[in-house]
Amino acid sequence: MSITIGFIGGGNMSTAIAKGILRNDSYSASQIWVSGPHTAHLKHWEEMGANVTDKNGEVLSKCDVVFLGVKPGVLSYAVSDCLKSLPSGGPRKNFFFVSMLAGIAIETLHEAFKVFDFPTSVIRIMPNTPMSVGAGICLYTPDDTIKPEQCMLLEKLLNSCGICEKVTETLMNSGSCLPGCGPAFMYIVIEALADGAVKQGVPRAMALRWASQVLVGSGEMVLQSKKHPGHLKDEVCSPGGSTICGVTALENGRIRATLISAIEAATLRTYEMGKK
Numbered sequence: 001m002s003i004t005i006g007f008i009g010g011g012n013m014s015t016a017i018a019k020g021i022l023r024n025d026s027y028s029a030s031q032i033w034v035s036g037p038h039t040a041h042l043k044h045w046e047e048m049g050a051n052v053t054d055k056n057g058e059v060l061s062k063c064d065v066v067f068l069g070v071k072p073g074v075l076s077y078a079v080s081d082c083l084k085s086l087p088s089g090g091p092r093k094n095f096f097f098v099s100m101l102a103g104i105a106i107e108t109l110h111e112a113f114k115v116f117d118f119p120t121s122v123i124r125i126m127p128n129t130p131m132s133v134g135a136g137i138c139l140y141t142p143d144d145t146i147k148p149e150q151c152m153l154l155e156k157l158l159n160s161c162g163i164c165e166k167v168t169e170t171l172m173n174s175g176s177c178l179p180g181c182g183p184a185f186m187y188i189v190i191e192a193l194a195d196g197a198v199k200q201g202v203p204r205a206m207a208l209r210w211a212s213q214v215l216v217g218s219g220e221m222v223l224q225s226k227k228h229p230g231h232l233k234d235e236v237c238s239p240g241g242s243t244i245c246g247v248t249a250l251e252n253g254r255i256r257a258t259l260i261s262a263i264e265a266a267t268l269r270t271y272e273m274g275k276k
């Protein structure tokens, strides 16, 4: 029997994960259930062929694994919606959640799940939107009750989304902003590189295509060559050439300090969100 996959909250990140999962021919949209307060906002799920409902409990009762995809601030509402709309009298199993809520610790998730009168298990993940095109990263940390088969199930589900890496919860807290927020930072880099080329007279669409491919290609070089990025940078910089002049401009603009500060600011905010 094929697995049923639920999403409570069908916004940007849930949609990206579902699209990533569906890149794998082993899964079909008819196996997916999604809930949200306004089904009109879930049209794109219907178009994909997924099952849509405004009852979180229906997703919980129908699915073998349920991704929690609401904003951290509405966790308790989403959980109480689950309870209110859970069909009565049905068999009670151990519910298997996968939470993508940034900053929300496993302990806090279990606090919220206390309203249920049945056992729950949870894997906390930090996904990113490029999972939708198979080039994402998903960090994950299981709680103490999660069995190795459940971790394997998650890895199998996300097999076509990109890299999936098990980490400790400490690393999840300190390290999640690079994969989670990083794409937004890199879109700004792509846009700015393209702006630079446009300023020199390159048509916008061409400039965006080139800038995107430069980021993809540079990442691939680091991954495949296993060389340090500084070494790869040196291979591009001819003595007295054009690149080193550009590198000087970047250093004058404190690009390294700025990117380090971006990760730091996002991480501090994630800790704050976890405290609420």
Ligand SMILES: NC(=O)C1=CN([C@@H]2O[C@H](COP(=O)(O)OP(=O)(O)OC[C@H]3O[C@@H](n4cnc5c(N)ncnc54)[C@H](O)[C@@H]3O)[C@@H](O)[C@H]2O)C=CC1
Pocket (backbone or CB within 6 Å): 008, 009, 010, 011, 012, 013, 014, 035, 036, 037, 038, 041, 056, 069, 070, 071, 072, 074, 077, 078, 079, 081, 100, 101, 102, 126, 127, 128, 129, 180, 181
């Ligand atoms: N957007 C991203 O790149 C990433 C987001 N995340 C996490 O994913 C979660 C969702 O973020 P986004 O998808 O960006 O937000 P979003 O605003 O696009 O999606 C949230 C969805 O939850 C629904 N919702 C609100 N209250 C609900 C309730 N009581 N029951 C069911 N659904 C409800 C909303 O209608 C909306 O569709 C957040 O916790 C965020 O921290 C994690 C990593 C990356």
Ligand SMILES: O=C(O)[C@@H]1CCC=N1
Pocket (backbone or CB within 6 Å): 102, 180, 181
């Ligand atoms: O900005 C946010 O809060 C979420 C978490 C990681 C990416 N987006």
